[in-house]
Amino acid sequence: MKKSGNSIIGIFAEAIQTIRDVKRxxxxxxxxxxxxxxxxxLGYPRSSVHIDIAGEDGRPDVTCRAPSGITDRNGKSIEIDWLxxxxxxxxxxFSTLSKRETIFAQKAKYIRPDTAWFVMVDPTVIIARPVMDSTHDASKDITFILDQSSDEISFRNIFSRLSYEIAGVPKRLEAFRGGDVALIGTEKLTMPDEGTKRQNNQALIARRNFYETLRNTTSYLQExxxxxxxxxxxxxxxISEFWNKFKEKYRDAVFDPYTLTATAHPGSYEAAMTYGGDVVRLNRELKKAGSIARLALDGLPEFRARVNAKENDAKEEKKILEMxxxxxxxxxxARILLIRFFEDHEFFGKNRYICNGGVEAFQKLREKFSFGYTRLLRMAYEKAQALYAAAFDETELDWVFATNDGNLSNAIEWAMYQLSRYDFTTVKGDILTGVYDRFLNREQRKKFGEYYTPPSIARYIVDRLELKPEDRFMDPACGSGTFLIERYQQVVGEDADRGLATFDEVTAALDRLAGNDLNTFSAVLAQIQILWHVLVFKDELLAAPEFPDIAISDKANSIIRPGVELAQHGRFVELDDRNYGGIAGNPPYVRPERSGALDEVTTEYFESGYDGWKGISAxxxxxxxxxxxxxxGWCRRSNPWGEGAGRLGFVVPLALCGTQENAELRRLFGPDGRWTIKEIVDLEVIWRDLFDAKVLPxxxxxEARPPRLPLDPKWLNKTTPLPVEEHERYRVRAARLQPWIDERLAKARPESLAAWQNIADRNRKRWEADQVVIKLADKTCIDFGDGTKRPAFDLAGIPGSHLDYADLFTPDGRIVTRVTPERRTIINKLLTNPQMSSAFQEYWHKTKGDKRGTVSLNPPKGNAKMWELRSMSGGGLAFRGKKASARSGDGVDVYKAENIIATALTGLPLDKNIDIARASDMGIFRLGEILPKRCYAVAQIATCPNAVPFDPSKIVFTNTATIFGPREDCVDVPFDLMFVSRIYRYFYALHCRMSYLDMNRSHIYPTNLRMLPWNDAMIDKSAALEALRDDLVNACQNHFRTEASLFAAIxxxxxxxxxxVVKDAVKKTGKKVxxxxxxxxxxxxxxxTRDCTPVVEGxxxxLQISEYLLDWVKVPDEAAAKGLAAALSARAGTSKNTVDRTSILETPIPPDAETLQKFHALVKQxxxxxxxxxxxxxxxxxDTIVGDALGLDDNDIASIKADMTNDPFLKNITPRWPATETRIHGYRTGLDSSSRYS
Structure with a gap:
């Protein structure tokens, strides 16, 4: 009891009185x-009741926690938000139902999967709402009026169901085992259109909690x-040791993972005498071990081979076991989920096997025979196998059947209980698209190389293939089946969801789908996910002799050529043919050194080519x-007019377009190539939102046919003999026929007009030149939705540019994804200039004979065949061991690319007075005295070339920089200033990139540096350019100095x-950010963005903090909002112009009006x-000087400036400005290590 004044007041009464007396x-x-x-x-331990005082969005005002029924790795009970x-x-x-529903909808984000009660309190009432309730009836709200008659006994009675002694999952698990069905199927994930506001709120909560339940149960099961x-x-x-001894003695021994038996053929009389006893003893051990034998001799060895695991590597083995x-x-x-579908859709009749009463009935067996829940799973699988065997056939992943581990049994029970609460008859297609994303968290996907393709991306690709309903479709690396599902939905699934499709149409659509995956789990999950979409046809499925066949194979390597042993196993042999209208997917991105060698037959297949076309390196x-x-091998061949060819739609790395390793493949898509590119969507700007890997996609x-280029007008002359190549011959015939068809179309009667129009359109497609659709994605295409699922991407809404086919390629065969027709016009102008290599000093290099490697600026005398003329550009030097110092004053200073900013060096050299003659590789510095006294170093990894002039007799650079020496008559040209021009940055970013790194960077090699445009007219403009050096440097120094001064003053x-500031402001109100x-x-x-102005919303x-509508913060206090807006606006356009949630929380802001006024004055200045x-x-x-020298007019220069200012990609192609600071790293280590690529 507590004392207040002269009276004794109970804890309850005092608490109620305080609540009643609260003011606004x-x-x-x-x-x-x-x-x-x-x-x-109510008895909750104080350590289990948490008050939120931070004022941040994400925590309820008060939370009461209770046991979850599971423990962490240390055996400690994990608590959940129970109330x-x-x-x-x-x-x-909360006086009216309407008010309650409004608040409930706003605060439902606090309700977790195991939360039992949502309590609403104001000074007049306490209301407890059950959130696991099948009726969704407002009358179930428990209401306690706060008035003078409020007493503790009444409260205890009314709120007895909320007391701690019956709180938590363990109590509900006991009821679950005992056959309680009160919570089975109560959580509805969708509601009828006429559902009440409360029902719809409950469904939204259930959907979010369903995804969280999947994450939680998956994590617990995995651990x-x-x-x-x-x-x-x-x-x-x-078991492996038993087998190895047997295998060593009987070399041809074979293990059958299905029958769990070993057999062999003794090779000698002595072996035959002992074979009978040996094989009986081994098979006895195998049978005794059961699934563990399959695990030891088939599952784990095959899994290791599949992931190309290193042998005798403890770190690798740990990862293998985890995977x-x-x-x-x-x-x-995944199988539990499918069984739950079967149960709730009554495919087992009224029987339930993993809810109740299967769980209830199993308890006696569990008690009598000490069975774990793996035994119940096995029995449930056998029942489900009668419906759809492919999803429940025993695999190497079913080794758990031979175990009786208590922790795993508890995890299975917990998963069955958690999933029993959801009504799977209310799981619709849009919910299913988010399921697989919960099986692996972000770290696991990154670690295992499993990358989830957003369904919106998959659907866009499927749509862009422009297939007919009767076309066959395959995903050769199908993963969880996203592309297969989207193709099914496109053909018939969406109609089926609306009740507009028949079962026969569904089975016909499934017959035309095919998939394969090396991963057994993925292949099974893909089948399960497709099957989920078909279960609406329950009566037809039960009446049919068997469920529809979903042609998805596993364990086969899709790229292995038919006829090779591995490909003969499993169903993929049946699927591997050239009859598909569409192939789509997200194939694995695995470097050659990590994927393992291919067999000879497959290697020959890739490298030998076909019908005169060259192949590619295996x-x-x-x-x-x-x-x-x-x-x-899979896409359907076209007819002679190029019609009907199969199409491919893949998500692949941007590296396809530019890296040297893909040059052979790109050649097959070139203007004179074998296949045709129809469309490219460049996703580089939004790559972080797509995958959890560092891949620019x-x-x-x-399309599997040669591209059509513009026809030479001579072919339209009917007297000209037809081309020799068949596809060109048919094309010319179609072009010559077009005038006649158009004439008939012009004269057609109304009743035949449509038919003639179709004929004219079809014939025109047979001969008109191809164009490529180019789309450039940015953040405006992203829809983050309500946050319960991964973002969706509206690629269809991105405007497309139509580029003439040949314009997609550079002269050296790279694919330029960001060149629109407007940009192509400017680039073509710049391409009329000579290349930058013509401004480099030339020298002679002896390649043969005595003194090979000799260099000279003078032409050779004698046998010129032994010499090669080269231009002076290359890489810097490399040290792979200890660096040697020179005698005092005889050495040179060594810098790295990080020291390079436009026009200058920054920071100290890595080493001083070094003898570079003892470097492992001298790079271009081996040219010694013939190097010009003024060379240029260009940082090798950057968004664009940043150059600095240097004297090679005093300074050298490591191979992190690209070096060039100008011609003697170009030695005074300020190349470093020239590269600052937007024109060079524009041309480099659009035309010269040969690699693709994050943050819009790439490698600036000697090769692509030479590609930049050059004109000798620049020589005469050298003085004019040089005269701008001080202006540029001073402007940069002033800018960054002023910026530094601003932030120092702030x-x-x-x-x-x-x-x-927010925490203090909301301490009394309890509101949140x-x-x-x-x-x-x-x-x-x-x-x-600079225009960050607070707008009142309730x-x-x-605060809209960027130019994109999807980037915002809502602040519950006016002073904090205005202070944050001022602080973020001040950072816009400076070196501190990017933020994330953490940095915003730590951002210093003016906390009051007086400080805000001073802040604004400083920023204004x-x-x-x-x-x-x-x-x-x-x-x-x-730009004006450079543009004039390179032949551009004012409109071209203005267009470039606009693009470089506004384009989401190009605006990031900026130099390292003079006066900026860069981070200087030491020498890299481990470059020669075998683990470099691991």
């Missing part, structure tokens, strides 16, 4: 009394399965081999971190100086 703006004052009630009246509280200081905030796998390894090792256990657990969960990246295999659409103000999904996901930093202030515009003014002058 004092919400936080309610939290303490509420905690006292839950702890002292969440939303408090309002407004009287009668438990890994522990079980580790516990049986000793037993598996003993194997993960796939095992994921398959268990050592290419796997995605390149998949492209070749698809177009050569594109959507690549192609730091002297009395600023406080945004987090602390809300974040856009883009900031919650934190895929990449957000680029700030009780919050909305900085903005008025506008040194950034001064930089632009100098660059404008450089």
């Amino acid at each position: 703006g004092q919400e936080a004052a309610m939290y303490g009394p509420l905690r006292d009630i839950f702890c002292d009246i 969440v509280v939303e408090a309002k200081d407004e009287h009668n905030a 438990s399965t890994l522990g079980t796998l580790q516990s049986v390894l000793d037993k598996a090792t003993k 194997f256990a993960t796939e095992t657990a994921n398959l268990i969960l 050592k290419a990246n796997l995605y390149a081999l998949f492209i070749y295999r698809a177009l050569d 594109i959507v690549f659409i192609a 730091d002297r103000l009395s600023l406080r971190p945004f987090r602390d 809300e974040w856009s999904e883009s900031l919650n996901k934190a895929h990449e930093p957000v680029e700030l 009780e919050t202030w909305h 900085f903005r008025e100086s506008d040194h950034a515009s001064a930089i632009d003014t100098v660059v404008d002058k450089i």
Whole structure:
């Protein structure tokens, strides 16, 4: 009891009185009394009741936690949010049902999968709402009025169902085992169109919790399965030892993983005498071990081979076991999900096997025989196998059947209980698209190389293949079946969901689908996910002799050529033919050194070519081999007019377009190539939002026929003999026929007009030149939705450019994905100039005979065949051992590319006075004295060339830089200033990239540096360019110095971190900061906009922090909102112009009006100086000089400037400006290590 004045007041009464007396703006004052009630009246431990005082979005006002029924790795019980509280200081905030539903919808994000109660409190009432309830009836709300008659006994009685002694999952698990069906199927994931507001709210909560349940159960299953796998390894090792001894004695011994028996043919009389006993003893051990034998002799060895695991590598073996256990657990969960579908759709009649009463009935067996839940799973699988055997056939991942591990058994029970609560008759197609994404978390996908293709991307590709419903379709690396599902949905699934398709149409669509995956789990999951979409036809499925056949094979390597032994196993032999209208997918991106060698037959297949066309190296990246295999071996061949050819749609790396390793494949798509590119969607700008891997992707659409280039007018003359090549001959015939068809079309009667129009259109497609559709994705195409699923991407809404086919390629055969017709015009002008290599000094290099390697600036005397004329460009030097110092004053200083900024060096050299003659590779510096006294170094990894002049007799660079020496008459040309021009940056970024790195960077090799345009007219403009050097440097120094001064002055103000300002402001109100999904996901930093102005939205202030609508923060306090807006606006356009959620929380902001006024004055002073515009003014002058020399007019230069300013990609192609600082790293180590690529 507590004493208040002269009276003794109970804890309950005091708490209630405090809540009743709360005034507006004092919400936080309610939290303490509420905690006292839950702890002292309802029995919750104080350590399990949490109050949120941070003011950040993401936590309820008060949370009561209870046991989850599972433990962590250390055996400690994990708690869950059992009861969440939303408090309002407004009287009668929850007085009506409508008000409750509004708040409930807003705060439903706090309800987790195991949350049982949502409690609403205002000064007049406490309401407890059950959130696991099948009726969704408002009358189930428990209401306690706060008035003078409120007493503790009444409260205890009314809220007895919320007390701690019956809280938590363990109590519900006990009921689950005992046959309680109260919670079975209560969570509805969709509602009828006429559903009430409350029902729809409940469905939204259930959907979000369903995804979280999948994540949680998957994680627990994976962890438990890994522990079980580790516990049986000793037993598996003993089985392997038995087998190895037998195999050593009987060399042709064979293990049958299905019958768990070994057989052999003794090769001698002595062996025959012992074989009978040996094979009986071995088979006895194998049978005794059961599934563990299959694990030891088939599952794990095959899995290791599939992932090309290193032998005797402990780190690799740990990863292998983790991957194997993960796939095992994921398959268990996928099958449980399918059985739940079968149960709720009554495919088993009224029987339930993994809900109740299967679980209830199993308890007696469990008690009598000490069975774990793996035994129940096996029995349930056998029942489900009668419906759809392919998903439940025993595989190497079913080794768990031979185990009886308590932790794994608990995890299975917990998973069955969790999934029993959801009504799977309400799981619709849009929910299913998010299922597989929950089987692996982000770290696992990255670690295992499993990359999830967003369904919106897959559907776009399927649509762009422009297939007919009767076309066959295959995904040769199908993973979980995303592309197959989207093709099914396109053909018939969407109609089936609307009740507009028949069962026969569905089975016909399934007959035309095919898939394959090396991964057993993925192949099974793909079948399961497709099957989910078909279960709406329950009556037809049960009446049919068997479920529809879904042609998905596993364990076959899709790129292995038919006839090779591996490909003969399994169903893929049946699927591997040249009869598909469409091939689509996201093939694996695996470097040659990680994928393992191919067999001789397959190697010959890739490298020998076909019908006069050259092949590609069998050592290419796997995605390149998949492209070749698809177009050569799976896509349907066209007719003589090029019609009906199969099409390919893959998500592949941007590296396909530019790297040297893909040159052979690109040649097959060239203007005179074998196949035709139809469309490319460049996704580089949004790569972080797509995958959890560091891959810059594109959507690549192609057709299995040669491209059609513009016809030479001579072919339209009927007297000209037809071409020799068959496809060109038919094409010319079609072109000559077009005038006659058009004439008939012009004269056609109304009733035949449509027919003649179709004939004219079809014939025109047979001969008109191809164009390629180019799309450039940016953040405007991303839809983050409500955050429960991965983002969707509206690629269809991106405007496309139509580029003449030949214009897609550079002269050296690279594919330029960002060249639109408008950009092509400017680039073609620049291409009329000589290349930059013509400005480099030439020298002679002796390649043969005595003194090979000799160099000279003078032409050779004598046998010129022994010499080669070269241009002076190359890489820097490399040290692979200890560097040697020279005698004092005789050595040179060594710099790296990080020291290079445009026009200057920054930072100290890595080493001084080094004897470079003792370097492992001298690079271009081996030319010694013939190098010009003024050379240039270009940072090798950057968004564009950054050059600095240097004297090679005093300074050298490592091979992180590209070096060139100008001609004698070009030695005064300021190349470093020239490269600052937007014209060079534009040309390089669009035309010269040969590799693709994150942050818009690429490698600047000697090869692509030579490609830049050059004109000797630049020599005469050298003085004019040089005269701008001081202007540029001064403008940059002023800008960055002023920027530094601004932030230094700002730091002297009395600023406080945004987090602390908000925390203090909402301490009494309890309101929270809300974040856009883009900031919650934190895929990449957000680029700030200067126009960040708070806009009032109800009780919050909305801040649009970037130019994209999807980047925002909602702040619940006016002063904090205005302070944050000022701080972020000040950073826009500076070196601190990107933020994420963490950096925003830590951003110092003016906390009050007085400080804000001072802050604005400082920023205004900085903005008025506008040194950034001064930089632009100098660059404008450089552009004018460079553009004039290279033959561009004012309109071209203006177009380039607009593009470089506004384009989401090009605006990031900026130099390392003078006066900026770069991070200087030391020498890299481990470049020669075998683990470099691991």
